[in-house]
Amino acid sequence: MAKQKSKSSARSGYGYGGYGGNGYGGYGKTDSMFAVQEAYKAIRTNIILSVIKDGCKKLVITSSVPHEGKSTTAVNLSISLAQAFKRVLLVDCDLRKAKIHRALGIPGDPGLTNVLSGLADITDAVHATKYQNLYCLPAGLAAPNPAEMLASERMSSTLAQLETQFDYIIFDTPPINVVSDALPLIKISDGVVLIVRAGITVYSDFDQALSALEFIEAHIVGVIVNDDNGEEEGGYGGYGKYGKYGKYGSSYGYGGYDKRRSVESEKPAEKEEKEEIEKID
Numbered sequence: 001m002a003k004q005k006s007k008s009s010a011r012s013g014y015g016y017g018g019y020g021g022n023g024y025g026g027y028g029k030t031d032s033m034f035a036v037q038e039a040y041k042a043i044r045t046n047i048i049l050s051v052i053k054d055g056c057k058k059l060v061i062t063s064s065v066p067h068e069g070k071s072t073t074a075v076n077l078s079i080s081l082a083q084a085f086k087r088v089l090l091v092d093c094d095l096r097k098a099k100i101h102r103a104l105g106i107p108g109d110p111g112l113t114n115v116l117s118g119l120a121d122i123t124d125a126v127h128a129t130k131y132q133n134l135y136c137l138p139a140g141l142a143a144p145n146p147a148e149m150l151a152s153e154r155m156s157s158t159l160a161q162l163e164t165q166f167d168y169i170i171f172d173t174p175p176i177n178v179v180s181d182a183l184p185l186i187k188i189s190d191g192v193v194l195i196v197r198a199g200i201t202v203y204s205d206f207d208q209a210l211s212a213l214e215f216i217e218a219h220i221v222g223v224i225v226n227d228d229n230g231e232e233e234g235g236y237g238g239y240g241k242y243g244k245y246g247k248y249g250s251s252y253g254y255g256g257y258d259k260r261r262s263v264e265s266e267k268p269a270e271k272e273e274k275e276e277i278e279k280i281d
C-alpha cells in the first residue's frame with residue numbers, strides 16, 4: 001500500500017509522517033479496487049483539507065523524473081474529486097507526452113494547444129467525460145514550444161476563464177527535473193502534489209525536485225509514494241538502484257535523462273506514448 005508523506009518527513013529520512021496513499025500495492029496484483037478507491041479518497045480528503053480557499057482550487061501533479069505515476073495519479077485523483085464536487089477539470093499540461101485523453105476515452109484535440117494558438121474556443125476544447133462532474137482539457141495538437149505555451153499570457157487568460165467554471169482544476173505535468181514546463185503552473189497553483197515511485201525514484205532526484213519547488217516557494221500539499229508494496233518502511237524501493245537511470249534514455253519524449261538540465265533536452269515528443277493508465281472506475 002502506498003503512503004503519503006509530509007514534506008519535512010519525506011526529506012529527512014523517509015519516515016512516513018503523512019496520510020493516505022494511492023493504494024497501488026494492488027495495482028493489478030492483490031488489493032481490491034475498493035482499497036485503491038479508498039486510498040484515493042484519503043488523498044482527496046487531505047487535499048481538500050490542505051487547500052483552503054474560496055472558489056476554484058488549482059492543483060499541480062508532478063514528479064522529479066518520468067514514469068513515477070503522475071498521469072495515473074492525476075486521472076484517479078480527478079475521478080475521486082469529481083465524486084465529491086460538481087465541476088472538476090483535468091488539464092493535460094504534458095504537451096510532450098499527452099496521454100490523459102486516451103485514459104478518459106476522449107479525443108486528443110481540440111485541446112489546450114489549440115486554444116493557446118487561437119485555433120479553438122475553450123468551450124470546444126473542454127470535453128465532458130464518462131465520469132459525472134469530470135471534464136478534461138486534453139493537450140491538443142503537438143506543439144513545438146510547450147514550455148513557452150504554458151508560460152504564455154494566453155495560458156493565464158485561459159485559466160482565468162476556466163477558474164470561474166470549476167471547483168477544482170488538476171494539472172498533469174511533465175517531470176520537473178527534466179523540463180521546466182510545470183514551473184509557471186506551479187507558481188500560480190494553490191498546491192503541488194509530488195509523486196515518487198517505489199523502484200524508480202532515487203533520493204537525489206527527489207531532493208532536486210524538492211529544492212526546485214522550494215526555490216519557487218511552491219505550496220507542496222504532499223508527497224504520494226506510488227507503487228509501494230508496504231514491505232519496506234522506507235518506501236523508496238528504488239533508492240540506490242542506480243541501474244534504473246538507464247531507463248530514462250532516448251525512449252522518453254522529454255529528451256535524454258543525462259541531458260535533463262540542458263535546454264536542448266526540452267524537445268516535444270516525437271512519438272505518441274502507448275502506455276495505459278489504470279483507473280478507479
Ligand SMILES: Nc1ncnc2c1ncn2[C@@H]1O[C@H](COP(=O)(O)OP(=O)(O)OP(=O)(O)O)[C@@H](O)[C@H]1O
Pocket residue numbers: 024025027063065066067068069070071072073094097174175226227228275276277278
Ligand atoms: N502503481 C503502479 N503499478 C503498476 N504500474 C503503474 C503504477 N503507476 C503507474 N503505473 C504504470 O506506469 C506507467 C507510467 O505511469 P504514468 O504514465 O502515470 O507515469 P508518469 O509519471 O505520468 O509518466 P511520464 O513522466 O512518462 O508522463 C504507466 O504504464 C502506468 O500504467
Ligand SMILES: [Mg+2]
Pocket residue numbers: 070071072094097172173
Ligand atoms: Mg505523465
